[in-house]
Amino acid sequence: MSIRDNQRGQSIVVIVLIMVIALGIGVTMSTRYVQTLKQRVGQDASNRALAVAEAGVERMLNTDYETLLDYINFNNCGSACSLDIVGADGVTANAAITLAIAGGSSDPHEINLELNSVVEVNMEGYPNSTDIYICWDSPATGDLPSITGYIIKGGEGNYGMGAFSINSLGSLYGDNGFTDATSSLGYTHCATINSSTDPDVLRIRALYNGVRAYVIPSGGATLPSQGILITSLGTVLDSEKTVEVLMSNPYLPTPFDYVLYQKSEDNPLSN
Numbered sequence: 001m002s003i004r005d006n007q008r009g010q011s012i013v014v015i016v017l018i019m020v021i022a023l024g025i026g027v028t029m030s031t032r033y034v035q036t037l038k039q040r041v042g043q044d045a046s047n048r049a050l051a052v053a054e055a056g057v058e059r060m061l062n063t064d065y066e067t068l069l070d071y072i073n074f075n076n077c078g079s080a081c082s083l084d085i086v087g088a089d090g091v092t093a094n095a096a097i098t099l100a101i102a103g104g105s106s107d108p109h110e111i112n113l114e115l116n117s118v119v120e121v122n123m124e125g126y127p128n129s130t131d132i133y134i135c136w137d138s139p140a141t142g143d144l145p146s147i148t149g150y151i152i153k154g155g156e157g158n159y160g161m162g163a164f165s166i167n168s169l170g171s172l173y174g175d176n177g178f179t180d181a182t183s184s185l186g187y188t189h190c191a192t193i194n195s196s197t198d199p200d201v202l203r204i205r206a207l208y209n210g211v212r213a214y215v216i217p218s219g220g221a222t223l224p225s226q227g228i229l230i231t232s233l234g235t236v237l238d239s240e241k242t243v244e245v246l247m248s249n250p251y252l253p254t255p256f257d258y259v260l261y262q263k264s265e266d267n268p269l270s271n
Helices: 002-061 065-073 254-259
Strands: 082-086 092-105 109-113 118-122 131-136 146-153 160-167 182-184 187-194 199-207 211-217 223-236 239-248
Touching (some): 002 082, 002 092, 002 239, 065 223, 109 118, 109 199, 118 254, 199 211, 199 254
Antiparallel strands (some): 082 092, 092 223, 109 211, 118 199, 131 211, 146 160, 146 199
């Protein structure tokens, strides 16, 4: 009888042990499933937040420029600056949109110089004979960029142009005849451009590689308005995504540069 009782006790221990192991496996699998589900829900919410933020920007880009200026001047765009999208699962994605004038201050103005594409900076109202700086840091990959462009100055019937071409420090293309940049204002490479008399626009293009650059007014000077900065905050559940887009002042595309004919910096443009 004692042997049978011992065997019966051992059987109970084995059964309990198996149940504990099975429970542990079940809890582990359940935990992993819940974590995976949370990750998928979080990723889905993040994707929706980005999508609704982009949709909010698209709404503003499809609104005419003057209307957006009115929204800014009256500091109110009402329902036009809010967008709700309800998914098939009943989850609401919301975009809250804010508008502001880009530039119009002494702060650096960020520009994205894509390779061989022109970016135009409004200079109307900038002080005469005052330096303005174009600065950039070395890109993470690819060649060091060079920048080239010109400033258009003067008025109707008397437009002139001052050209510039600047290499990054350490550029592999130092034999191209461009001027070398200088390290300044906390940036690795900086070009100094003088506004001359009655500056109108500054057109800038990157060569050899694209780069994110900054147009910085001299101390005490203010850069004119450069367009409208659209900021859209997309929210879904606990996920938030922000998209910023600059609706720049309208300007002519890159081929415009090839129709200008300049005899000298002292003579007006010929066409």
